Amino acid sequence: MTNSYIWAIFSGALQAMVPITLAATGEVITESAGLFNIGLEGILLISALTGALGAELGGPLVGFLIGFATGFGIGLLFGLIATYFMGNQLITGVGINLFALGLVAFWLIHLGVPGHHAVPREAQVIDIPTPWGGISPMIFVALLLPFLAYRLLFKTKLGLKIRAVGETPHAADVAGINVNLLRLFAAAFGASLAGVGGAYLSIDWIGSVTKEISAGRGFIALATVVFSGLNPLLVLLGGFIFGLFDYLAVWISTLPNIRGIIPWQFVAMLPYVITLGTLLVVTLFKRARFPSALGKPYQRE
Amino acid sequence: MFKLKSRFRGTELQKAVISVVIGLLLGTFLMLLYGYHPIEAYKALFQGAFSDLYSFAESLANATPLILTALTFAIGLRGGMFNIGAEGQVYIGALTAVFVTTLHLPAGLDFAISIILAAVFGALWALVPAILKITRGVHEVISTIMFNWIATYLAFFMIAKVLVDPARAEKTISIAKSSRFPLLVPGTSASYGIFVAVFAAFLIYVLLWRTVLGFHIRVAGYNPKAAQYAGIERQKVVLWTFLIGGITAGLAGAVHVMGRPPTYAIYSGMPAITGLGFSGLAVSMIGRNHPIGIILAGIFFGGLLAGGRMMQISARVPFELVNMLMGLIVIFLAVPPEKLLAVGKKVVEVILPRKTLKGGGK
Numbered sequence: 001m002t003n004s005y006i007w008a009i010f011s012g013a014l015q016a017m018v019p020i021t022l023a024a025t026g027e028v029i030t031e032s033a034g035l036f037n038i039g040l041e042g043i044l045l046i047s048a049l050t051g052a053l054g055a056e057l058g059g060p061l062v063g064f065l066i067g068f069a070t071g072f073g074i075g076l077l078f079g080l081i082a083t084y085f086m087g088n089q090l091i092t093g094v095g096i097n098l099f100a101l102g103l104v105a106f107w108l109i110h111l112g113v114p115g116h117h118a119v120p121r122e123a124q125v126i127d128i129p130t131p132w133g134g135i136s137p138m139i140f141v142a143l144l145l146p147f148l149a150y151r152l153l154f155k156t157k158l159g160l161k162i163r164a165v166g167e168t169p170h171a172a173d174v175a176g177i178n179v180n181l182l183r184l185f186a187a188a189f190g191a192s193l194a195g196v197g198g199a200y201l202s203i204d205w206i207g208s209v210t211k212e213i214s215a216g217r218g219f220i221a222l223a224t225v226v227f228s229g230l231n232p233l234l235v236l237l238g239g240f241i242f243g244l245f246d247y248l249a250v251w252i253s254t255l256p257n258i259r260g261i262i263p264w265q266f267v268a269m270l271p272y273v274i275t276l277g278t279l280l281v282v283t284l285f286k287r288a289r290f291p292s293a294l295g296k297p298y299q300r301e
Numbered sequence: 302m303f304k305l306k307s308r309f310r311g312t313e314l315q316k317a318v319i320s321v322v323i324g325l326l327l328g329t330f331l332m333l334l335y336g337y338h339p340i341e342a343y344k345a346l347f348q349g350a351f352s353d354l355y356s357f358a359e360s361l362a363n364a365t366p367l368i369l370t371a372l373t374f375a376i377g378l379r380g381g382m383f384n385i386g387a388e389g390q391v392y393i394g395a396l397t398a399v400f401v402t403t404l405h406l407p408a409g410l411d412f413a414i415s416i417i418l419a420a421v422f423g424a425l426w427a428l429v430p431a432i433l434k435i436t437r438g439v440h441e442v443i444s445t446i447m448f449n450w451i452a453t454y455l456a457f458f459m460i461a462k463v464l465v466d467p468a469r470a471e472k473t474i475s476i477a478k479s480s481r482f483p484l485l486v487p488g489t490s491a492s493y494g495i496f497v498a499v500f501a502a503f504l505i506y507v508l509l510w511r512t513v514l515g516f517h518i519r520v521a522g523y524n525p526k527a528a529q530y531a532g533i534e535r536q537k538v539v540l541w542t543f544l545i546g547g548i549t550a551g552l553a554g555a556v557h558v559m560g561r562p563p564t565y566a567i568y569s570g571m572p573a574i575t576g577l578g579f580s581g582l583a584v585s586m587i588g589r590n591h592p593i594g595i596i597l598a599g600i601f602f603g604g605l606l607a608g609g610r611m612m613q614i615s616a617r618v619p620f621e622l623v624n625m626l627m628g629l630i631v632i633f634l635a636v637p638p639e640k641l642l643a644v645g646k647k648v649v650e651v652i653l654p655r656k657t658l659k660g661g662g663k
Contacts, residue, residue, distance in 0.1 A: 094579075102624025216446060222440075265454040269450070272451050
């Protein structure tokens with residue numbers, strides 16, 4: 001009895017950490033290059049829908065590819081505005097989020113049922129069976145990805161370049177690195193990972209698309225990035241903590257003996273309260289150092 | 302008055318107009334993509350917004366809360382803060398107004414208390430992100446969004462359990478007659494609430510450009526380093542911009558629910574209130590974060606919202622198109638206009654060979 005509870009919570013937390021970890025790992029790469037994309041929420045939302053439609057055409061793998069491509073496209077737009085157009089990154093990000101809210105609601109109406117689109121079972125990801133119950137293969141991707149990102153950022157020449165354009169773009173430029181181009185691709189690739197996370201929401205975890213499917217997870221991913229201090233390995237830890245409470249909120253509200261005592265609305269607040277609380281605790285110990293050129297467009301003098 | 306004009310200058314207006322035009326053009330493209338008729342849609346949109354007194358009154362009604370939430374974002378941005386917490390503060394303000402009605406205070410007093418408490422609770426809801434920012438450096442984008450979500454679920458709870466109408470479970474009890482804003486144009490949704498919005502914009506204008514605190518806010522936003530050298534306390538700027546922003550957002554919620562016929566109540570799921578905060582952000586951007594610009598942009602956007610209903614009925618284009626347009630406009634507002642113009646020129650050059658340009662133009 002207790003064992004099955006523990007398994008349910010553990011696997012549920014792993015499921016819930018996938019979109020947060022994917023989006024946050026991508027954002028770590030983007031922010032390491034000096035761009036601050038707060039449009040993650042919108043990317044998750046749009047790619048949840050495009051990913052679902054892709055999966056219905058050609059199966060889950062196509063769904064993830066379309067999700068990746070959607071993120072890549074939005075990241076490219078964001079990156080272009082943030083680099084060559086020298087636009088304001090926060091405002092662009094907010095614009096992406098607003099556009100996503102409108103687009104997904106619009107598209108869902110267009111598809112027939114306003115506000116809801118169910119993903120057929122054959123388009124959904126098949127769980128890997130384990131003795132305790134099925135788990136999604138994407139969990140392993142989410143667990144592995146931060147290690148790969150860590151290798152990329154701290155053990156390769158490309159990673160050094162990415163961090164250089166984030167920290168001291170002028171010096172990187174003098175050293176012959178194309179600052180804007182590298183930033184552009186860091187932004188596009190970072191957003192692509194969020195796109196995969198979005199597709200995961202619809203074709204794997206939840207099995208349908210709604211207007212509120214992202215439910216603030218893009219911003220929880222941003223909080224995870226702050227938590228990590230741009231270290232992908234800490235994204236894993238942060239992603240698990242936030243995923244755990246994201247899932248616990250759902251799980252607790254289904255327990256009959258708790259439902260009578262605490263209204264579900266207060267349980268649903270939990271992930272957001274915990275996110276803030278965790279950030280608070282983390283900042284008590286140390287203040288993470290972010291790239292000094294973060295959020296500023298690069299201009300040659 | 303003259304100086305007031307000089308600060309909302311041509312270049313700013315140009316920037317707003319360019320982005321709106323690009324947004325509408327992309328909207329055309331999107332409508333074609335989804336198989337709708339863009340000309341019919343835009344015709345219905347603008348007819349529903351500004352063609353007669355009735356539609357203009359509806360536009361004003363929609364503009365009222367947007368102007369107030371736009372001020373929340375604008376004063377934050379003027380101080381260098383990206384406060385996107387208006388959404389949650391609106392919920393708090395609206396809940397407060399309904400809550401005061403449940404107290405059955407004497408007529409006249411209840412109206413004043415509703416307004417004052419909505420402003421106070423709106424400000425209190427903004428206080429925690431401000432304190433987190435000041436003491437721990439928690440980025441306001443994250444903290445205000447988390448507070449928006451907490452406010453959402455708090456509102457769901459209050460609407461369903463505390464403020465619910467015993468006769469109709471899908472909505473809260475209605476605001477008492479004595480607490481309602483009288484209608485500006487009978488038979489429409491436009492109430493005297495619009496004057497609260499305009500007056501708030503005026504006060505924020507005075508604050509920003511006629512007081513020492515306003516000067517400090519603007520310096521801190523324009524050049525944080527200079528502000529630091531000048532001895533301007535950043536903590537003070539953060540605290541005040543958040544508190545004032547919380548007040549206007551709280552008012553937006555209260556004015557909306559106290560001035561919106563026919564029910565003067567909040568429905569479960571908050572369909573009429575959700576999005577007022579984020580739309581206000583777009584309004585602030587289009588109004589170039591200036592109180593005068595915000596009033597104009599608020600009426601423009603209120604018009605789109607009012608016209609969007611008409612568009613949905615007569616051109617069968619989903620209302621959500623308006624939100625898409627808003628997002629697109631905001632994205633393009635992020636780009637400096639001279640860059641947009643330069644790219645536009647290049648695109649024209651690529652599409653039209655040089656010869657035809659010379660031949661046709663000269």
